[in-house]
Amino acid sequence: MPGKVAVYRKEHFNAAHRLFNPAWNNDKNNAVFGKCNNPNFHGHNYEIIVRLVGEPDPETGYVIDLKALSDLIKENVLKKFDHKNLNLDTPYFKNRNPTAENICIVIYDILREKIDKRLDIQVRLYETERNFVEYPVTKENF
Amino acid sequence: MVYLTRREHFNAAHKLYNHSWSREKNEEVFGKCANENWHGHNYELLVTVKGNPDPDTGFLFDVKRLSNIIREHATEKLDHKNLNVDVEFMEGQMCSTENLAIAIWKQIEPHIPSPVKLHCIKLYETPRIYVEYFGE
Numbered sequence: 001m002p003g004k005v006a007v008y009r010k011e012h013f014n015a016a017h018r019l020f021n022p023a024w025n026n027d028k029n030n031a032v033f034g035k036c037n038n039p040n041f042h043g044h045n046y047e048i049i050v051r052l053v054g055e056p057d058p059e060t061g062y063v064i065d066l067k068a069l070s071d072l073i074k075e076n077v078l079k080k081f082d083h084k085n086l087n088l089d090t091p092y093f094k095n096r097n098p099t100a101e102n103i104c105i106v107i108y109d110i111l112r113e114k115i116d117k118r119l120d121i122q123v124r125l126y127e128t129e130r131n132f133v134e135y136p137v138t139k140e141n142f
Numbered sequence: 143m144v145y146l147t148r149r150e151h152f153n154a155a156h157k158l159y160n161h162s163w164s165r166e167k168n169e170e171v172f173g174k175c176a177n178e179n180w181h182g183h184n185y186e187l188l189v190t191v192k193g194n195p196d197p198d199t200g201f202l203f204d205v206k207r208l209s210n211i212i213r214e215h216a217t218e219k220l221d222h223k224n225l226n227v228d229v230e231f232m233e234g235q236m237c238s239t240e241n242l243a244i245a246i247w248k249q250i251e252p253h254i255p256s257p258v259k260l261h262c263i264k265l266y267e268t269p270r271i272y273v274e275y276f277g278e
Contacts, residue, residue, distance in 0.1 A: 014181050014182060014183055015181050015182055016180040016181050017182070035222035036222060038223060038224065040155065040223070040224035042154050042155050042182055042222040042224065043155040043180065043181055043183055044153050044184050045182075045268050045269070083174035084177060085177070085181065089177070128151075
């Protein structure tokens with residue numbers, strides 16, 4: 001019994017966003033979010049790494065067909081986020097800030113619905129080369 | 143002759159959109175880069191100067207001073223900004239990586255003291271796309 005294997009797919013998208021809380025005044029938004037609160041937006045090259053953990057299928061040897069995973073991410077995530085304004089062009093951040101944390105949770109929720117429940121999913125999102133987040137948090141990190 | 147490079151970075155929003163064209167033509171030429179509500183990038187900027195090392199210091203140019211020049215005249219005006227809307231030195235220009243590299247050269251070049259010369263502005267829009275401008 002070989003046990004579980006982790007497989008990964010890396011993708012990227014480029015998007016604009018702005019961090020602010022509409023319930024706060026401009027001074028407080030500036031104090032908390034600094035230059036990320038620029039009303040004309042700024043942007044990033046986001047990288048996502050999707051990690052799936054499961055047992056290889058005895059007939060194919062695959063945990064998942066990585067081409068199928070790539071297509072799934074492209075269709076359900078990249079098409080919605082790439083070259084978009086995360087605040088204005090997607091339905092996900094009408095009531096929450098498009099922080100790296102929240103974007104990561106949204107991507108996880110989208111993929112969780114589409115992927116075989118027997119596979120565990122983790123998403124790592126890089127906002128810059130130096131800032132990245134992971135969701136959900138488990139004992140076995142990347 | 144020695145070439146010395148300083149790397150800096152900034153994150154910005156932009157769109158590629160020519161206002162003298164119809165929306166259809168913009169979408170045909172610029173595709174998803176014409177998205178009305180902007181998109182954005184992590185830009186990486188490499189500024190290369192050239193010259194001969196000073197015999198007293200061994201330095202071609204003080205890299206801390208080079209970093210300060212780049213920050214004051216380029217990255218502080220670009221970081222967390224909208225290139226089409228917030229940046230004076232891009233006013234009236236298409237915000238392509240090509241034009242941005244040329245504009246950054248114009249911002250920085252007057253502040254590099256002789257005999258050191260600005261050699262190259264290398265600007266990455268993504269890890270896979272970059273332009274170089276040599277002032278020619």
